[in-house]
Amino acid sequence: MPRKRKKFKTLSRNKLTELKPFLDELVEKIEEPDYINEDPVQFMHAFDDKRDQELAGFFAATMAWGRRDIVNAKVEELLQRMQYKPAEFIEHYSEDDFSAFDSFKHRTFKPIDMHWLTKILQTILLKYGSFERFWKHCADEAKCQKRELIAVFHEKFFTFHPEMPQRTRKHVSNPEKNSSAKRLYMYLRWCIRKNSPVDPGIMDFISPAELKIPLDVHVARQARKLGLLSRKQNDWKSVLELNTRLKFLDPEDPAKYDYALFGIGVLGSEIPEKYIINRKVD
Structure with missing residues (x-):
C-alpha cells in the first residue's frame, strides 16, 4: 500500500x-496604492474605460505566470x-490583424494563443x-447547476470556437x-472587491464574500506555516480548505488575506515566532 501523505x-x-489581528494588520500594510506599481493589476488602472479595464485585466491575469517584472513587461508589450x-x-x-501578434511569446503563450483568445473575447x-x-x-449557470463558477466559465469560454487548437x-x-x-481568481479579486486602494472593483455579478483566494x-x-492549510498539494482541494479558514476570519471578504499571505511570501514580511505552527515547509 502507498504511504499516506502526512498533513x-x-x-x-x-x-x-x-x-x-496579525493578518488584518498585514493586509492594511500591504494593500496600499504603491502595490499597484509592481503588480499586473496596474493594467486595469491604466485605463478609464471599463471595457478596456476588463479586457486588459483579463490578459494581465491570464499571463501572470512567473516573475512579476517579466509578466508586467510582456503585458505591456501585448497592449502596445x-x-x-x-x-x-x-x-x-x-484575420488580417494576426500580424500584430507576430513573434510574441511569454512562457508557453504563442501568437496562435493570443489570436484565439482574442477571437473568443470578440465573440x-x-x-x-x-x-x-x-x-x-x-x-x-453555476448556481443553477451547483458547480464552481470558474468551471462553468472555462466550459462556456471554449464553446464559441470549437475549431480552436487544444x-x-x-x-x-x-x-x-x-x-x-x-x-482567474486573481482577476476576480481585482474586479469584484470594493473600496480597495488596489483592486478596481468594477464588476458586481457576485459579492466579495463569494471570492476564493488566488493560491500560488x-x-x-x-x-502552511501559519496553520491555515494542511494539504501539501497546491490544488483546488487546498483552495477550498484554505478558503474555509479565511471565511471564518472574514466571511464578507476572505480574499483580502491574499495580500497578507502574498506579502509574507514575496515582499519579505516576517512571521512572529508565536504564529509559526509548521516550521518544516518546503
Whole structure:
C-alpha cells in the first residue's frame, strides 16, 4: 500500500481568532496604492474605460505566470501591439490583424494563443455586449447547476470556437480538473472587491464574500506555516480548505488575506515566532 501523505498541523478556531489581528494588520500594510506599481493589476488602472479595464485585466491575469517584472513587461508589450486600445482592437479584430501578434511569446503563450483568445473575447462581446455580462451568465449557470463558477466559465469560454487548437485551452484553468485557478481568481479579486486602494472593483455579478483566494506557491507556503492549510498539494482541494479558514476570519471578504499571505511570501514580511505552527515547509 502507498504511504499516506502526512498533513500539516492546522489551527483551532480559538487560535484562528488570535491570528486574525496579525493578518488584518498585514493586509492594511500591504494593500496600499504603491502595490499597484509592481503588480499586473496596474493594467486595469491604466485605463478609464471599463471595457478596456476588463479586457486588459483579463490578459494581465491570464499571463501572470512567473516573475512579476517579466509578466508586467510582456503585458505591456501585448497592449502596445493592440495600440493601447484593447476593447477596440478586440471588437474589430480580423484575420488580417494576426500580424500584430507576430513573434510574441511569454512562457508557453504563442501568437496562435493570443489570436484565439482574442477571437473568443470578440465573440463574447458580440453576443453579450460586455465581458461582465458573460461572467454573470456563467455565475447564474453555476448556481443553477451547483458547480464552481470558474468551471462553468472555462466550459462556456471554449464553446464559441470549437475549431480552436487544444493547446490554447491550457491557458484558462478549470477547478474540475483540480486546478487552483489562481490566475482567474486573481482577476476576480481585482474586479469584484470594493473600496480597495488596489483592486478596481468594477464588476458586481457576485459579492466579495463569494471570492476564493488566488493560491500560488508563495501563498500556500505561508498558509502552511501559519496553520491555515494542511494539504501539501497546491490544488483546488487546498483552495477550498484554505478558503474555509479565511471565511471564518472574514466571511464578507476572505480574499483580502491574499495580500497578507502574498506579502509574507514575496515582499519579505516576517512571521512572529508565536504564529509559526509548521516550521518544516518546503
